[in-house]
Amino acid sequence: MEPSQNMCTHHFDVAVAAYADDAAIAGAAASPALIDDLVTANHILFDQGIVDAFGHVSVRHDHDPERFLLARNMAPATVTADDIVEFMLDGTPVNAAGRAVYLERFIHGEIYRSRPDVKAIVHSHSPTVLPFSVSKGTRFRPVCHMSGFLGGGTPVFEIREAAGDGTDLLIRDRNLGAALAQTLGESSFVLMRGHGSTVVGPSLRHAVYRAVYAEVNARLQVEAVRLGEVTYLSDKEAEAAQRNIETQIDRPWMMWKRRVQSGQASAA
Numbered sequence: 001m002e003p004s005q006n007m008c009t010h011h012f013d014v015a016v017a018a019y020a021d022d023a024a025i026a027g028a029a030a031s032p033a034l035i036d037d038l039v040t041a042n043h044i045l046f047d048q049g050i051v052d053a054f055g056h057v058s059v060r061h062d063h064d065p066e067r068f069l070l071a072r073n074m075a076p077a078t079v080t081a082d083d084i085v086e087f088m089l090d091g092t093p094v095n096a097a098g099r100a101v102y103l104e105r106f107i108h109g110e111i112y113r114s115r116p117d118v119k120a121i122v123h124s125h126s127p128t129v130l131p132f133s134v135s136k137g138t139r140f141r142p143v144c145h146m147s148g149f150l151g152g153g154t155p156v157f158e159i160r161e162a163a164g165d166g167t168d169l170l171i172r173d174r175n176l177g178a179a180l181a182q183t184l185g186e187s188s189f190v191l192m193r194g195h196g197s198t199v200v201g202p203s204l205r206h207a208v209y210r211a212v213y214a215e216v217n218a219r220l221q222v223e224a225v226r227l228g229e230v231t232y233l234s235d236k237e238a239e240a241a242q243r244n245i246e247t248q249i250d251r252p253w254m255m256w257k258r259r260v261q262s263g264q265a266s267a268a
């Protein structure tokens with residue numbers, strides 16, 4: 001019997017994980033404080049209902065902009081510092097040492113490549129945001145001052161335009177990551193049709209804040225639409241509101257961090 005190449009490929013499709021060989025390179029280590037913050041971000045995002053067993057958060061390496069940090073393939077709630085893996089922007093792990101990595105790491109690498117201003121990225125399937133990725137009638141737009149980062153409305157990534165019909169909707173290679181980064185453009189947020197969303201920020205705290213408040217905005221928008229015609233923030237209001245509220249970014253971060261570290265949270 002001929003060994004089946006197809007079966008092997010199929011196995012990887014189902015596993016939604018990847019084993020990749022490490023790049024044989026050395027470099028400066030990321031700050032322990034940055035790794036700690038990334039662990040905290042994983043726990044906060046679970047506690048706030050943005051990720052469940054799936055979804056991931058990354059941060060750009062603080063001593064090498066050509067690398068980023070992301071947990072190995074696991075549920076965010078259980079991530080510890082030992083689970084953080086360093087990656088090259090092309091998605092090659094530097095120190096996975098045989099551990100499984102997220103299949104969708106190309107979301108992160110290709111956005112970091114195209115957006116030097118981006119220092120952190122959250123990819124999730126948060127449940128109230130997702131319906132906006134498939135709605136043909138309602139765009140995802142900011143309804144209040146807390147979500148000015150959504151700007152004048154968010155772009156939607158249609159994977160059929162990049163890869164045709166019949167994909168599993170996952171960003172499983174560099175080409176799809178680059179196509180997603182192109183749809184994101186200069187925005188902070190991109191919906192991914194039938195899949196979820198990705199949000200970026202100039203720091204981990206910004207990306208986490210935006211991921212949480214995107215979900216809040218989605219809930220508010222659904223309620224507002226139920227009442228009838230909606231007045232959204234204008235582009236100018238969104239910009240002004242974002243500028244102001246994001247100076248306060250440490251406040252929710254410290255509160256959410258205390259919650260996950262005090263044992264009050266489900267992620268602790």
Ligand SMILES: [Zn+2]
Pocket residue numbers: 055104123124125195196
């Ligand atoms: Zn995903």
